[in-house]
Amino acid sequence: MVDAKILVIDDTKSVLSALEILLQFEYKSVQTLSNPNQISSFPDLSKIDIILLDMNFSAGVNTGNEGLYWLREIRKKAPHISVIMMTAYGAIDLAVKALKEGASDFVLKPWNNERLLATVRSAHELRKTQKEIHQLKQKESNLKQVINQNNNYIIGNSKALNRVLKLIRKVAKTDVNVLVTGENGTGKEVIARELHRLSSRKDEVFIAVDMGSISESLFESELFGHVKGAFTDAKENRAGKFEAANGGTLFLDEIGNLSLQMQAKLLSVIQNRTVVRVGSNKAIPIAIRLICATNCNLNQMVLDGLFREDLLYRINTIDIQVPPLREREGDILILADFYLNKFINKYGKQGLKMNQAAQEKLIAYTWPGNIRELLHTMERAVILSEGNVLKPIDFLLEAKNSIARENHPCTLEEMELLMITNALDQNEGNYSAAAEQLGISRQTLYNKLKKSK
Structure with a gap:
């Protein structure tokens, strides 16, 4: 029946x-x-x-x-x-x-x-x-909604931020490749997501890839996919990130950390708009919006022979420079209030406020870690608060800076972080060059930085 x-x-x-x-x-x-x-x-x-x-x-x-x-x-x-x-x-x-x-x-x-x-x-x-x-x-639509969910918002009304937003609105409706540049913690991925949200691809998937976390041996498999039996652990066919993002937006973060060999493979895919899975000869067409991001000076890296000039031209049709928090006059307190309310609700600290002196301290600080540092600072202050008012003493900003200024780290982790920071400064933010100077792999350097944040 x-x-x-x-x-x-x-x-x-x-x-x-x-x-x-x-x-x-x-x-x-x-x-x-x-x-x-x-x-x-x-x-x-x-x-x-x-x-x-x-x-x-x-x-x-x-x-x-x-x-x-x-x-x-x-x-x-x-x-x-x-x-x-x-x-x-x-x-x-x-x-x-x-x-x-x-x-x-x-x-x-x-x-x-x-x-x-x-x-x-x-x-x-x-x-x-x-x-x-x-x-x-229906499942695909629901999955796209889940993947595209993002609790990060572009917050602020400073002139520097509004200039960026104006450029985003102009560029979003096109399919040109975009390079988002700026210091660590400025919110480059948030900018990329805003480009996607305002684009004609907004109902399609947004795939973000942290290029710094992909080892060179797995680069092709992760980005381009593989077929069953292509290598020892390839037990089934698998689509790479380019295929997964087909029809939508692919965001490649930390693009400046790729080796020249990986850059060449990436350039070929961007030029041909096709991918070939590892172990296959079949070219698969892709239709994506490509957005890349870096905190490195790619023009200087080109002059130093560390980044391919032809790849830079391919990814850099439009360059969106995200201003550091210290240049966004008036946005520090707006962001601080936003995160304060967010963590008040998260940790059940209703009634918690900042006094005037605490606000002045936040404004006076240079925020080398930008929005990411502000977020963690506010979360830590809310968690450790004992009264209903956050005071300057609740924000340990000077203490954090003094370690770097006085060059007297107290722990092994702080010493490692100081050495890595100095190496990155000396090599203008180039992870590969800094890793080589320190005698460690780029992956190890990247992992240590991630752990310290």
Whole structure:
């Protein structure tokens, strides 16, 4: 017994009885209507899986126009139902017209029982397939919404920020490649997400990739995918980040940390707009909006032979420079209030406020870690607060700076961080060069920085 609902619509009672008897042994629910005018008031029509619909209801009329009319009405109310047309007049042109109008099949009266049952089974399989496709599309839509969810907001009204927002609005509607530059912690990914949100791809997926966290050995597999058996751990086919972002936006953060070898592979994909999975020879076309970000001076890296000039031209059609927090006059307190309220709700510290002296301290601070540092500072202050008022002493900003200024680290981790910071300063933010100077791998350097944040 197939779990499907069948509805038969015919003005001849003997036809309704015969079909009901034939179908009831194979399908869970078989209902009949002798008047097509009842379709408009039929309860839960969308829950019907298959309709067998006569093409002629008026005596002496055999044009099939009545059936086509009711087919259109059914398609309006329940477009996913499989409709099989029935008629004693088997003109080929009428059958073709019914199929063009959306019928799934066509049977002639008198019918052959086995052939009719086979037609209904095929229509049921089509209905199941359409349901599965609809469910997959719904899941895909829901997944995109989850992936694109982002609790980071562009907050502030400073002139420096408004200049950036104005540029974003101009660029977002195009598909040009964008390079977002700025110091660590300025919110480059937030800018990239805003570009995506305002673009024509806003309903598609936004994929962010931290290039600094991908080892050179896994670079191609992570970005371009692989086929089963391409290497030891390749137990199944896998799409890379470029394929996953197809139709949407791909954000490559820390682009300045790639080796020249990885840069060459990336350039080839950007130029050809195709990817080839590791272990395959098949080129897969991709249609993405590419946004890259870095805190490095790529122009200087080109002069030093550390970054390919042709790759820079490819990713740098538009350069959006994100200002550091110290240059966003008036935004520090706006951001501080936003994060204060956020963490008040998160940690249940209702009624907590900052006094005037604390606000002045935040304004006077240079925020070398930018918005990221401000966020962590506010969270720490809220967690450790003991009263209802946050005072200057609750923000340990000078103490944090004094370690770097006096060059007297107190722990091994602080000493490592100081050495890494100095190496990065000496190499103008280039991770590969700093790692080589320190005698460690770029991945190790990157992991230590991540751990310290």
